[in-house]
């Protein structure tokens with residue numbers, strides 16, 4: 001079974017001011033530089049869970065994603081930090097945090113300026129609807145251009161249903177599953193995508209329970225607050241339901257076709 005690489009933070013370099021979750025550039029003991037999403041940031045660890053599940057699933061479906069690592073952080077790192085806001089963030093983030101390999105020289109990918117191609121656009125639109133990623137609008141596509149290719153970042157807002165899970169140990173009964181609304185009208189890929197029927201069957205077949213198990217196993221147990229095995233099962237249930245009830249693909253196709 002694969003696992004995420006683990007590194008230890010040695011230096012806080014600089015904040016990414018534009019990021020709502022206060023991500024920071026951090027150097028680690030392997031001398032690598034990582035964009036770190038801190039466990040102590042306001043939104044809590046569910047953001048980090050979504051980054052792993054969605055990012056690693058995307059990678060396995062062929063998208064480019066910076067390597068995701070687990071970053072051990074000693075809150076004492078805060079001592080060297082003059083900025084009080086950053087100090088507080090580091091103090092609240094002792095333990096495991098999430099890091100994305102920093103892509104040096106990358107810049108924000110703008111699909112209006114550079115067409116990523118219909119095939120890529122169609123796949124990404126389908127994928128974001130599957131995982132309920134509401135954070136890929138044309139205003140903020142959360143894609144980086146690096147070595148002439150689009151790389152996907154920032155999946156913390158996907159899988160938003162986990163915020164409404166009750167803490168109880170009972171699995172979500174199948175009959176309680178909902179068709180989650182997904183508003184694609186602002187999606188960055190809507191104008192570029194082709195017919196979703198071109199990718200739907202292939203991508204849906206690739207997201208097997210085994211693949212999901214593999215991806216869910218990458219999430220540290222301590223981020224699955226409650227019973228980790230039970231929570232992994234709930235994520236599985238969501239995907240099973242969403243893949244067997246694909247009315248959302250028809251809605252997505254209607255939105256896309258209306259736009260073209």
Ligand SMILES: Nc1ncnc2c1ncn2[C@@H]1O[C@H](COP(=O)(O)OP(=O)(O)OP(=O)(O)O)[C@@H](O)[C@H]1O
Nearest residue numbers: 016018019020021022035066100101102103153154
């Ligand atoms: N792996 C990376 N390599 C280089 N730059 C990155 C990387 N990941 C993120 N960035 C930069 O940091 C910014 C913030 O990252 P990200 O979007 O993941 O954080 P966020 O707090 O969720 O942001 P927001 O809520 O504003 O979208 C990105 O817009 C990008 O410019």
Ligand SMILES: [Mg+2]
Nearest residue numbers: 019140142154
């Ligand atoms: Mg972002």
